[in-house]
Amino acid sequence: MDLQLQGKTAFVAASTGGLGRAIAEALGAEGANVVVTGRRGERAAEIAADVPSAIGIELDVTDAASRAAALDKATASFGPIDILVINGPGPKPGTAAEATASDIADSYERLVAPGHDLVSRVLPGMRQRGSGRIVAVGSSGIVSPIPNLAGSNTGRAALAGYLKTLSTEVAVDGVTVNLVLPGRIATDRVAQLDAAQAERQGIDPVEAQRRSEQTIPAGRYGDPSEFGAAVAFLCGAQAAYITGVALRVDGGLVRTL
DSSP states (O other): OOOOOTTOEEEESSOSSHHHHHHHHHHHHTTOEEEEEESSHHHHHHHHTTSSSEEEEEOOTTOHHHHHHHHHHHHHHHOSOSEEEEOOOOOOOBOTTTOOHHHHHHHIIIIIHHHHHHHHHHHHHHHHHTOEEEEEEOOGGGTSOOTTBHHHHHHHHHHHHHHHHHHHHHGGGTEEEEEEEEOSBSSHHHHHHHHHHHHHHTSOHHHHHHHHHTTSTTSSOBOHHHHHHHHHHHHSGGGTTOOSOEEEESTTOSOOO
8 A cells, every 4th residue: 555655744852762763764765754852863863864754853752842943953954744653752761650740740741742842833734735645643542541650641641632632623634633553563662661651560570571471362472563563554554544543553452442
């Protein structure tokens, strides 16, 4: 299937590793001009070198000035942003009962404020051109809260509420807004969570992963490329009538439709 992304400019936040990198690679394989971003500009450039048409730009997604500068560099290189992928680091693990006011504020600053700012900067142009794709990397925690990830559950749910509302407002302008929710995908972030779980339970991290896999109907962790492919489809021409959707890529982990 040709997703008709040739010549489109895709800005992928936090794409030097894990799910972000997988998304950048998937979009690049479909012919998009990809802006790879990360806190280490040199690392972003290294990854971009392996994508057919891409540049690497330094971006601290939690810093407003950095976001503005990165978007300016992106548009100077490839023109207006046609595809925005919202992604970024999650808050530290922790329970809701133990969460402080600072922890809740941190979840907002990490997950809600950056997404809103990026959207605000690229949306006017998308609406004017009558076309655009906004996709956020969320979490299955917005459907079924994940134990010991209170900050992530809170911040991602707030971002989802904002984006769902936005989707109803801009669909008439040809702009779609969706979320893709990973379950247990084999990334460094999930490995860190497994290690933290292993420490709490006094077991080996390999055993922690094995136990986690047993809760997944597919019986395994997902591959990042599988997640990237799902995002790429939502960015394609064939997905023009799909908006306001939270698509789970979780191997059946969440037991609801």
